[in-house]
Amino acid sequence: xxxxxxxxxxxxxxxxxxxxxxxxxxxxxxxxxxxxxxxxxxxxxxxxxxxxxxxxxxxxxxxxxxxxxxxxxxxxxxxxxxxxxxxxxxxxxxxxxxxxxxxxxxxxxxxxxxxxxxxxxxxxxxxxxxxxxxxxxxxxxxxxxxxxxxxxxxxxxxxxxxxxxxxxxxxxxxxxxxxxxxxxxxxxxxxxxxxxxxxxxxxxxxxxxxxxxxxxxxxxxxxxxxxxxxxxxxxxxxxxxxxxxxxxxxxx
Amino acid sequence: xxxxxxxxxxxxxxxxxxxxxxxxxxxxxxxxxxxxxxxxxxxxxxxxxxxxxxxxxxxxxxxxxxxxxxxxxxxxxxxxxxxxxxxxxxxxxxxxxxxxxxxxxxxxxxxxxxxxxxxxxxxxxxxxxxxxxxxxxxxxxxxxxxxxxxxxxxxxxxxxxxxxxxxxxxxxxxxxxxxxxxxxxxxxxxxxxxxxxxxxxxxxxxxxxxxxxxxxxxxxxxxxxxxxxxxxxxxxxxxxxxxxxxxxxxxxxxxxxxxxxxxxxxxxxxxxxxxxxxxxxxxxxxxxxxxxxxxxxxxxxxxxxxxxxxxxxxxxxxxxxxxxxxxxxxxxxxxxxxxxxxxxxxxxxxxxxxxxxxxxxxxxxxxxxxxxxxxxxxxxxxxxxxxxxxxxxxxxxxxxxxxxxxxxxxxxxxxxxxxxxxxxxxxxxxxxxxxxxxxxxxxxxxxxxxxxxxxxxxxxxxxxxxx
Numbered sequence: 001x002x003x004x005x006x007x008x009x010x011x012x013x014x015x016x017x018x019x020x021x022x023x024x025x026x027x028x029x030x031x032x033x034x035x036x037x038x039x040x041x042x043x044x045x046x047x048x049x050x051x052x053x054x055x056x057x058x059x060x061x062x063x064x065x066x067x068x069x070x071x072x073x074x075x076x077x078x079x080x081x082x083x084x085x086x087x088x089x090x091x092x093x094x095x096x097x098x099x100x101x102x103x104x105x106x107x108x109x110x111x112x113x114x115x116x117x118x119x120x121x122x123x124x125x126x127x128x129x130x131x132x133x134x135x136x137x138x139x140x141x142x143x144x145x146x147x148x149x150x151x152x153x154x155x156x157x158x159x160x161x162x163x164x165x166x167x168x169x170x171x172x173x174x175x176x177x178x179x180x181x182x183x184x185x186x187x188x189x190x191x192x193x194x195x196x197x198x199x200x201x202x203x204x205x206x207x208x209x210x211x212x213x214x215x216x217x218x219x220x221x222x223x224x225x226x227x228x229x230x231x232x233x234x235x236x237x238x239x240x241x242x243x244x245x246x247x248x249x250x251x252x
Numbered sequence: 253x254x255x256x257x258x259x260x261x262x263x264x265x266x267x268x269x270x271x272x273x274x275x276x277x278x279x280x281x282x283x284x285x286x287x288x289x290x291x292x293x294x295x296x297x298x299x300x301x302x303x304x305x306x307x308x309x310x311x312x313x314x315x316x317x318x319x320x321x322x323x324x325x326x327x328x329x330x331x332x333x334x335x336x337x338x339x340x341x342x343x344x345x346x347x348x349x350x351x352x353x354x355x356x357x358x359x360x361x362x363x364x365x366x367x368x369x370x371x372x373x374x375x376x377x378x379x380x381x382x383x384x385x386x387x388x389x390x391x392x393x394x395x396x397x398x399x400x401x402x403x404x405x406x407x408x409x410x411x412x413x414x415x416x417x418x419x420x421x422x423x424x425x426x427x428x429x430x431x432x433x434x435x436x437x438x439x440x441x442x443x444x445x446x447x448x449x450x451x452x453x454x455x456x457x458x459x460x461x462x463x464x465x466x467x468x469x470x471x472x473x474x475x476x477x478x479x480x481x482x483x484x485x486x487x488x489x490x491x492x493x494x495x496x497x498x499x500x501x502x503x504x505x506x507x508x509x510x511x512x513x514x515x516x517x518x519x520x521x522x523x524x525x526x527x528x529x530x531x532x533x534x535x536x537x538x539x540x541x542x543x544x545x546x547x548x549x550x551x552x553x554x555x556x557x558x559x560x561x562x563x564x565x566x567x568x569x570x571x572x573x574x575x576x577x578x579x580x581x582x583x584x585x586x587x588x589x590x591x592x593x594x595x596x597x598x599x600x601x602x603x604x605x606x607x608x609x610x611x612x613x614x615x616x617x618x619x620x621x622x623x624x625x626x627x628x629x630x631x632x633x634x635x636x637x638x639x640x641x642x643x644x645x646x647x648x649x650x651x652x653x654x655x656x657x658x659x660x661x662x663x664x665x666x667x668x669x670x671x672x673x674x675x676x677x678x679x680x681x682x683x684x685x686x687x688x689x690x691x692x693x694x695x696x697x698x699x700x701x702x703x704x705x706x707x708x709x710x711x712x713x714x715x716x717x718x719x
Contacts, residue, residue: 108638215273246314
């Protein structure tokens with residue numbers, strides 16, 4: 001039995017898998033230490049490690065990821081699928097990457113192959129949720145130039161959202177709190193990092209916040225065309241599971 | 253009264269947030285019949301010290317109770333208007349609540365929403381206050397505040413006011429991501445009848461100019477710009493510390509227009525022919541269709557009836573075929589009436605009139621032919637082309653690729669396909685397709701009676717912009 005253990009991070013997983021991939025074989029099982037806090041390890045030790053740069057596409061500084069036959073697209077799919085936190089994702093990724101080596105770079109064309117299809121499906125699922133939160137995430141002002149957002153995502157999209165909001169709101173300090181995983185991405189105008197944060201630890205609003213929220217609710221109500229009322233379509237576009245953290249109140 | 257307000261607009265007065273909420277209610281309500289809300293097609297990085305960016309895909313931030321995406325803060329600057337267009341609820345002769353923002357009020361509101369990630373940017377249109385030039389100047393003043401004082405690099409869609417001075421339109425285009433001039437009615441006769449203050453010339457004039465400036469300021473299609481020009485608008489205000497040697501951009505997101513469907517007698521073919529020529533000759537990015545909702549009682553307009561939502565939906569589908577699936581209007585309506593089919597989407601309508609084109613061979617047909625198969629979209633066609641490079645595809649493989657076979661199976665040939673279902677005569681095909689087709693597609697066709705608690709007062713409130 002060949003069982004590999006890794007620290008819960010994508011980087012850790014790939015480091016442990018590479019020796020196997022190089023010998024063209026699979027481990028029998030993969031165990032994750034630190035079941036509770038996925039990916040936290042990277043954030044604590046090296047805030048901007050390779051797993052993060054995979055997300056942003058900067059593979060050139062990651063020696064580990066330079067494996068002939070595994071393209072950037074393939075790494076990207078693997079990274080996104082990993083964030084789905086699906087059961088046994090580690091072994092599925094190992095099979096996918098092994099196939100990639102076999103097919104010498106064209107693995108993503110084998111879309112009728114179950115090993116490829118399942119990874120693509122998971123990667124798409126994560127990509128969709130990331131895109132959703134790019135729109136549905138709501139910041140609340142909690143201090144001078146300090147904003148806080150709370151999310152409860154099915155997949156671990158936080159490390160994908162953080163770089164997006166760094167680009168968008170580079171000039172404001174913010175916290176994005178993943179309540180389900182009890183972690184938060186924190187940006188201090190220079191770098192961002194992921195830290196632990198209890199799900200109940202929700203800061204109070206700044207004084208001007210309620211006016212802004214009221215204005216938004218007012219806009220939200222006014223913009224709907226009553227003659228075309230279609231609450232079913234609205235709910236299809238914003239599934240109920242996301243309503244909790246929205247400022248506006250859909251379904252009315 | 254209008255003049256009084258006009259004077260107030262020009263100073264930089266700032267109401268309390270309660271006053272702003274009131275204006276927002278009126279002016280968002282007045283803007284909601286403008287259907288465009290896209291934040292896509294443009295790209296803008298944020299230079300250091302600025303706020304926001306634009307992503308090419310566009311982002312929806314919410315969905316309103318009518319199921320439409322909310323991406324931009326869509327408001328009128330004012331709903332005062334000197335015009336008296338028959339279909340418009342803001343027309344001069346309507347007795348409704350009127351309001352106007354001040355440029356700084358609206359700029360601050362936009363920033364406050366943007367920082368909280370409520371919106372991608374601003375979509376600003378306006379009634380005509382005093383005259384077109386004065387109105388355009390007010391819009392520009394607001395957008396300038398955003399770009400220059402707030403360093404805002406998010407998305408801005410501006411209405412080019414018909415009849416405004418070309419210099420003002422040029423200035424607006426350098427600040428905005430997208431400009432639009434609304435055509436509203438699909439022919440000169442209908443314009444004459446329903447919008448006597450507007451003319452074809454006052455609409456096509458600015459449209460042409462915007463097209464020509466786009467060509468002048470932006471590199472021709474296919475050629476990559478060598479130097480990035482991101483955030484150029486923020487640079488115009490920044491002290492000239494590090495001004496890169498780039499030309500200013502002009503509406504990187506292109507221009508769009510809107511047509512009202514059902515207020516005038518044009519048929520689908522006429523409307524789509526107009527759209528096709530707007531795409532080709534005016535190089536528009538989008539034509540939006542807006543099912544006519546009767547807001548005014550006017551003898552020149554058709555009687556109250558449910559808005560033709562299904563017709564609007566079919567027009568969008570046909571529009572998609574023109575822009576992405578390489579169909580022409582003449583092809584679509586060949587051998588048939590100038591109306592789109594209510595029961596089927598336009599691609600099926602075309603397929604049923606062209607049995608000679610089918611079946612299409614999954615393993616041999618080129619990409620363009622695959623795109624013509626009902627049930628195959630861009631993604632499916634691309635997956636097929638990609639996957640067949642590494643092996644022959646059977647019908648089962650298609651399902652594994654995620655191709656929806658409900659409709660496509662009648663038109664595709666591959667190992668494992670059922671020859672009994674292929675090569676059908678149009679009549680039987682119609683029956684079979686009807687069996688798989690839900691009778692009415694989204695968006696749901698609603699009548700006023702269907703709406704829970706419909707009352708005439710609600711209808712009146714809609715006109716007054718009180719929701």
